[in-house]
Amino acid sequence: MTQAKQPIIQIRNVSKRFGKVTAVDNISLDILAGEFFVLLGPSGCGKTTLLRMIAGFEMPTEGQIFIDGQDMSLVPPNKRPVNMVFQSYAVFPHMNVTDNVGYGLRIAGVSKGEIRDRVAEALELVKLGGFEDRMPDQMSGGQRQRVALARSLVMRPKVLLLDEPLSALDAKLRAQMQFELADLQDKVGITFVTVTHDQDEALSMASRVAVINKGEVAQLAPPADLYEYPANRFVADFVGSVNIFEGKLTLDEPDKAAVDCPGLGKIYLNHGVTGPHGADVWVALRPEKIYLHVPGEGKAVRAAAQDAPDGHNLARGTIKGMSYLGDITLYEIQLEGGQMIRVSRPNLSRHDQEDFTWDDKVSMHWRADSPVVLLS
Amino acid sequence: MFNRTPIAPLEYTRKLWMRSWVGLTMLFLYAPLILLMIFSFNDSKRNVVWKGFTLKYYEKALHNDSLVEALVNSLTIAALATIVSLVIGALAAVALWRFRFPFKGLVEGTMSLPIIVPEICLGVAFLIFFAKVDWPTDLPWPLNLSAITIAHITFCFPFVAMVVRARLASFNKEEEEAAKDLGASEWQAFRDVLLPHIRPALVAGALLAFTLSLDDFVITFFTSGPDTITFPVKVYSMVRFSVTPEVNAASTILILLTVILTFIALKLQGVKGIAETH
Numbered sequence: 001m002t003q004a005k006q007p008i009i010q011i012r013n014v015s016k017r018f019g020k021v022t023a024v025d026n027i028s029l030d031i032l033a034g035e036f037f038v039l040l041g042p043s044g045c046g047k048t049t050l051l052r053m054i055a056g057f058e059m060p061t062e063g064q065i066f067i068d069g070q071d072m073s074l075v076p077p078n079k080r081p082v083n084m085v086f087q088s089y090a091v092f093p094h095m096n097v098t099d100n101v102g103y104g105l106r107i108a109g110v111s112k113g114e115i116r117d118r119v120a121e122a123l124e125l126v127k128l129g130g131f132e133d134r135m136p137d138q139m140s141g142g143q144r145q146r147v148a149l150a151r152s153l154v155m156r157p158k159v160l161l162l163d164e165p166l167s168a169l170d171a172k173l174r175a176q177m178q179f180e181l182a183d184l185q186d187k188v189g190i191t192f193v194t195v196t197h198d199q200d201e202a203l204s205m206a207s208r209v210a211v212i213n214k215g216e217v218a219q220l221a222p223p224a225d226l227y228e229y230p231a232n233r234f235v236a237d238f239v240g241s242v243n244i245f246e247g248k249l250t251l252d253e254p255d256k257a258a259v260d261c262p263g264l265g266k267i268y269l270n271h272g273v274t275g276p277h278g279a280d281v282w283v284a285l286r287p288e289k290i291y292l293h294v295p296g297e298g299k300a301v302r303a304a305a306q307d308a309p310d311g312h313n314l315a316r317g318t319i320k321g322m323s324y325l326g327d328i329t330l331y332e333i334q335l336e337g338g339q340m341i342r343v344s345r346p347n348l349s350r351h352d353q354e355d356f357t358w359d360d361k362v363s364m365h366w367r368a369d370s371p372v373v374l375l376s
Numbered sequence: 377m378f379n380r381t382p383i384a385p386l387e388y389t390r391k392l393w394m395r396s397w398v399g400l401t402m403l404f405l406y407a408p409l410i411l412l413m414i415f416s417f418n419d420s421k422r423n424v425v426w427k428g429f430t431l432k433y434y435e436k437a438l439h440n441d442s443l444v445e446a447l448v449n450s451l452t453i454a455a456l457a458t459i460v461s462l463v464i465g466a467l468a469a470v471a472l473w474r475f476r477f478p479f480k481g482l483v484e485g486t487m488s489l490p491i492i493v494p495e496i497c498l499g500v501a502f503l504i505f506f507a508k509v510d511w512p513t514d515l516p517w518p519l520n521l522s523a524i525t526i527a528h529i530t531f532c533f534p535f536v537a538m539v540v541r542a543r544l545a546s547f548n549k550e551e552e553e554a555a556k557d558l559g560a561s562e563w564q565a566f567r568d569v570l571l572p573h574i575r576p577a578l579v580a581g582a583l584l585a586f587t588l589s590l591d592d593f594v595i596t597f598f599t600s601g602p603d604t605i606t607f608p609v610k611v612y613s614m615v616r617f618s619v620t621p622e623v624n625a626a627s628t629i630l631i632l633l634t635v636i637l638t639f640i641a642l643k644l645q646g647v648k649g650i651a652e653t654h
Contacts, residue, residue: 057553078556090550094572103568104558148554155558 014063416624465536499598543577
């Protein structure tokens with residue numbers, strides 16, 4: 001994906017209040033031309049309000065939105081160079097597919113011949129060739145969504161806005177559409193801005209993700225950074241599954257650090273965290289980054305010594321719960337201190353030799369670069 | 377007859393009590409009307425006992441100039457009242473659905489008042505109102521019908537508004553936003569998206585308004601002058617002298633008229649569309 005690093009949308013100190021409720025709280029961010037930008041957050045976090053302000057269906061209480069350098073403050077939705085795919089798809093029920101997709105072009109006064117060509121092209125793009133005369137009530141949810149997509153793409157907007165585009169589809173179709181949307185975006189080169197509450201969706205499609213919490217941007221980063229280097233507890237917890245332990249920063253040098261966690265013992269890191277000494281911090285540890293061992297064989301100790309030369313990231317516990325998910329198995333382990341920790345383990349072979357089960361005593365270790373120290 | 381399959385527990389339509397109940401209901405609803413129609417062919421001035429078949433009272437009714445004039449008046453009033461009620465009613469419904477404004481509840485309540493207020497009160501109110509404002513009564517046709525038409529609009533448009541309002545409740549606002557998003561102006565979005573959605577309600581509302589206006593007696597009685605007799609008022613004055621089969625014939629014509637109009641409207645719209653409204 002080649003990207004022109006020009007901001008196509010500039011959001012400047014935008015707030016939106018509905019009465020006493022602040023839906024969007026002083027957000028500023030740039031969306032670059034050609035990128036697949038995702039606004040991710042729990043329901044009610046203000047992400048949809050932000051999208052609707054870009055489309056022009058809500059007016060910011062404060063701040064400005066620029067699209068392609070133009071201030072949109074006084075531009076109504078029908079005059080903005082953006083198009084939106086609505087959560088309900090909002091396909092016009094009394095028009096067939098051709099009329100639905102050609103609607104915007106008809107309004108714009110495009111000639112009939114050109115409308116025909118562009119509608120055919122758009123339908124081809126979303127793989128709906130042959131559906132021209134279908135009425136919306138004769139189509140499945142997935143097909144209706146493609147109509148909505150084609151109807152927006154046919155306008156050749158500078159930015160395509162998508163409001164929870166996959167939430168109404170079943171799991172299989174959703175996974176397929178994730179790939180198709182990313183592929184489509186690559187093909188047409190239009191900037192996509194998507195709103196979703198589903199972290200899988202965000203991680204799989206986005207070039208950059210803005211995690212929104214309570215109307216503010218909690219973190220803006222590419223998907224991998226979001227997952228591996230969360231900026232705070234909210235992001236660490238919202239994106240993916242995580243174990244979070246409270247502790248005190250006892251050592252912080254450029255190439256190493258240590259956190260004393262009452263629940264987990266001392267945690268060693270092979271990099272500095274640049275936090276105030278003795279500060280209250282949180283350590284985030286992803287379940288898949290913890291290795292499980294049968295205790296008493298010294299394997300855990302040897303592995304830990306190898307992975308963390310400065311100290312032993314080791315823990316012991318008892319398996320209290322497990323759920324087999326096919327590709328991985330998830331374990332709930334009670335640490336010796338009483339706290340629970342989640343560990344996931346890929347099922348690499350059909351018959352795992354080291355099958356763990358309920359009430360087994362286990363040892364755990366993790367690499368020194370796995371934990372993330374969070375200051376907020 | 378003898379090889380019938382037994383009636384399953386949920387086959388209500390085959391049960392005797394259900395069938396007789398439906399039959400009784402139908403009888404209750406339609407027996408008077410059917411009797412009225414039958415006796416319009418009765419060859420008897422008194423019209424109490426059946427004396428034989430004749431069409432002469434239809435002929436008589438159709439040659440009764442004042443009766444025909446009354447019918448034309450009625451149809452004119454109904455048509456005008458329907459058109460105006462549709463516009464006012466639909467706009468009122470859209471406004472109430474679309475906007476939030478102070479005293480909205482009050483506006484909504486007062487708007488449906490003409491449905492609730494007893495007709496006799498409305499009739500008297502209109503009588504006094506038109507007298508007070510000195511509404512001209514000597515205008516040429518059809519302007520002389522203006523007082524009755526205005527009165528009819530008053531009680532017809534709330535029905536249109538009600539039906540349209542109900543239909544609007546099922547409208548997905550995102551469709552309108554989608555239209556605007558694709559470049560449509562406020563008016564284009566209304567014409568292309570909202571109007572098609574409420575069309576069945578408009579047909580149903582028009583039907584309601586038309587029939588309500590056509591057969592209104594009480595309010596019309598109070599607002600009509602000597603030259604502006606409507607069909608129901610005329611029939612009433614005929615009945616006061618005697619119930620001849622001519623009255624039956626005239627009534628039968630009116631019934632047929634309404635049935636045919638309803639049928640056409642349903643055909644135009646598709647019965648499904650109207651059923652969806654409710």
